[in-house]
Amino acid sequence: MTTESALPHRTPYVANDQGHPWRRFVAIGDSFTEGLGDPSPDSPGGNRGWADRVAEVLGAGVDDFAYANLAVRGRLIGQIVAEQIEPALALSPDLISFCAGGNDVIRPGTDPDEISQQFEDAVIRLSSTGATVVVFTGIDTNFSPVFRGFRGKVAIYNENLRAIADRYDCIVADQWGLKEIQDTRFFADDRLHLNTLGHHEVARMVLRALNVPNDLTPMQPAPIAVRNWRAARADDLVWARTYLVPWVLRRLRHQSSGDHVTAKRPEASRVARIEDQDSAAGG
Numbered sequence: 001m002t003t004e005s006a007l008p009h010r011t012p013y014v015a016n017d018q019g020h021p022w023r024r025f026v027a028i029g030d031s032f033t034e035g036l037g038d039p040s041p042d043s044p045g046g047n048r049g050w051a052d053r054v055a056e057v058l059g060a061g062v063d064d065f066a067y068a069n070l071a072v073r074g075r076l077i078g079q080i081v082a083e084q085i086e087p088a089l090a091l092s093p094d095l096i097s098f099c100a101g102g103n104d105v106i107r108p109g110t111d112p113d114e115i116s117q118q119f120e121d122a123v124i125r126l127s128s129t130g131a132t133v134v135v136f137t138g139i140d141t142n143f144s145p146v147f148r149g150f151r152g153k154v155a156i157y158n159e160n161l162r163a164i165a166d167r168y169d170c171i172v173a174d175q176w177g178l179k180e181i182q183d184t185r186f187f188a189d190d191r192l193h194l195n196t197l198g199h200h201e202v203a204r205m206v207l208r209a210l211n212v213p214n215d216l217t218p219m220q221p222a223p224i225a226v227r228n229w230r231a232a233r234a235d236d237l238v239w240a241r242t243y244l245v246p247w248v249l250r251r252l253r254h255q256s257s258g259d260h261v262t263a264k265r266p267e268a269s270r271v272a273r274i275e276d277q278d279s280a281a282g283g
Helices: 049-059 077-090 112-127 148-167 196-210 229-252
Strands: 024-028 066-069 095-098 132-136 171-173 265-269
Touching (some): 024 049, 024 077, 049 095, 095 112, 112 148, 132 196, 148 171, 171 196
Parallel strands (some): 024 066, 024 095
Antiparallel strands (some): 066 265
């Protein structure tokens, strides 16, 4: 009788009670995986992000570990599939992170079921190599007045992704359940991308999902500043002019923030550990 673990679409089980078994990690996706909101002059492209942080831990003490990050900001799932999957597979990874569809879900009029089908087609291709595949649920947007209206679509998409992950034996990195980052202090000034605190917490969550021992500890946000109604509305107007209006204009013009951006780590190579300089960071 064929066991579930021996089915052709499932990746082989690898015991992971000591260290980890992976030697080549490739991350694909959009701005979330590129690391926007976590600026670092020591990182390629000027942004670090959760994927770099995970790679730093995985590569510590492993001489033959290599990491590539093909993610580009603004990419829709169809673009990620068309532009990143084949280059990722050409690098022969044994660990792949795949986070996609968020930019599609928050666009008015899109169908989370249709987006999920594109996601599943990509997972089939990625998992067929035998690599371990990590997928991400979307964050619970209930805390955000700007994105709260998309919460239902995100929830539907997440349930589809969980089912896909179960069918193809993917590891689920559960952002929806990561309550720590459902706090504006874990987001950058644009209120869309995670800041250093947020990316650090996601990295900790991913390492837990991978069952990889690590020394990353929680980073404490600064206390919430007390502001009156007038100051809060003034901040909202500045945010709208600086971030919201340009975002809307790009949608109307069918432009993307990543139109002239290329992958920050297109080749698999060693990654050096970057030490965080401060335990607290602002949004």
